[in-house]
Amino acid sequence: MPSLSFKTQFAGPSPSSIAHRQRIARLLEPLRSVRPHVPFYLLAAHRRPTLWALYRGLLKCSPNEDVRWRIGKVFRQYRHLTSPRQTKEQLEKGYRWLDVFTRARDGDGHLQSVLERYGRLIAAKRDKVEWTGILLAEKEWAKRLRNRPILTGAFLRPTIWNGPLPRMKPQPDHISMMIRHRRAARTNRLERQSWLFELRDAVDTEARFEDILARESDVPFEPVFSGALHREWKDGIMEQLREIQESYQRDTDRSEAKYPPKLLAQIKEARREKVRNKTRERERERSGEVIGVTHRRRRLGYPPHVSYKWSPEELRDRLIARRSISEVGYVGMVKRRLGYKIREEEDQYSDDDKMRLDKAEAAVRRENERRRRNAALRERNGQP
CATH class of the missing domain: 1.20.5 (Single alpha-helices involved in coiled-coils or other helix-helix interfaces)
Known part of the structure; x- marks a missing residue:
């Protein structure tokens, strides 16, 4: 086999070889996969066939209302899929359903009976889902009622974070988040104001330096911070400082705001309702009903550094007096012995009683x- 010369080995590919490669590249160009720059679920090539051909076709070809309801539930269940592989599996399943629905509509008796049984199953499941939803909604509503904010009769004093508000228990989340965001915003404004002050001083320093340089130097130069440009630099900075100062003034006005008469009347009425509620609570306890406050009172005790000074009998008497609201009988006798201000039993009843x-x-x-x-x-x- 004749050996190739150095020129033949390193002269590079021939023009015919380059043309052959270009021809092959043109043939393979349509087969090359192109990765789009946007997610597939935003492309019209995916959305239009899915919504107008598959979803609309399934709804039109559904044998009854229950199957149509199930199709809507399935599409809403998988509407947030972002995986191409999982989306492809669900679309293939949907097109198989569309084929079955179309054949049943065109007269296939076997598929019609299958879809009829499927509709009965969906009807039973639909009733179960609806009742589950009703029960969950009632449970959520009961939870909201248990944790709904109520007026305590106290005042949430005005500060730079909040205006005059009534004290509520539990405090609504939007009020807590409002105060939190205003705290963070004020901290950011303080930092930005400090930075703007430094920037203003730096601009003034640069302008003075350029003025001195222009007076003492014979070399001409174009000013950047001095002259007419100095006012343009300062205007933008001073405008931002004025906005920050206005926000501070709004905070001060908020902290000095007065309670409106309507809100004061509402808070006072909440205080009266609190007294009425506690009175009803005591009456229920006296009638023998065991409620939450009864359990909490029964768990009351005395701290060890206080109770160790008492004898067992004295500690027992104090616990009896503390854990009961009764003022008659044995409890009343114990409370009188401990010095409680309790009326005599004869004074607690009318003459007829x-x-x-x-x-x-x-x-x-x-x-x-x-x-x-x-x-x-x-x-x-x-x-x-």
Whole structure:
């Protein structure tokens, strides 16, 4: 085999070879995959066939209303898919459904019976979904009622972060976020104001330097910060400083704002309602009902550094007095012994009530005496 010369080996490809490569590249150009610069779900080539051909076709060819409802649910379920592979799988499934619906509409008896059974299944599932939605909505509404903000009767004093507001429990999220955002905005304004002051001083320093340089130098130069340009630099900076100062003035006005009369009346009415609510709560407790405040009172105790000074009997009496709202009977006796200001039992009833209670007490005493006599007679006679 004859050896190639140095010129033949390194002379590069021939013109015919270059033309052949270009011809092959032109043939392969349509086959090369092109990656779009936008997501596929924003392309009209995806949206139009999916919405107008597939979704619209499925709705038109659906055998009944229940199947149409199911198609809407499925499309809303998968509307946020961003994976091309998963989207392709769902689209292939949808086109298979469209083919089945079309064939059933054209008269295929087997597919019509299949879709009829499918519709009955969807109807049962639809009822279940609707009732589940109703129950979840009621649960969410009950949760909102339990945690709804109520007026406590106190004032949320005006500050630079908020105007005059009523104190609410729990405090609404939008009020908390408003205060938080205003705090962050004021911090940013302070930092920006400090930076603008430094920038203003730097512009003045540069302008003075250029003025001195123009007076003492014989070399001409074009000024950047001095002369007419100095005012243009300062105007933009001073405008931003004025806006920041106006925001500070708005904060001051907010902190000095007065409560409107309507809001004051609303807060005072909330105080009166709080008293009425606590009165109803105590009445429910006195009637024997166990409510949340009853459980909290029963858990009340005394700190160890205080209770260790008392004897066990004194600690027991104090816990009895603290954990009950009663003022009669044994609890009333304990509270009087501890020095509580409690009226005498006779003073807590009207004359008619006292007469009725005295009669009932006398009847109970007579019945108890009768039972004791009968028990003594049976014991003497040896009867059980």
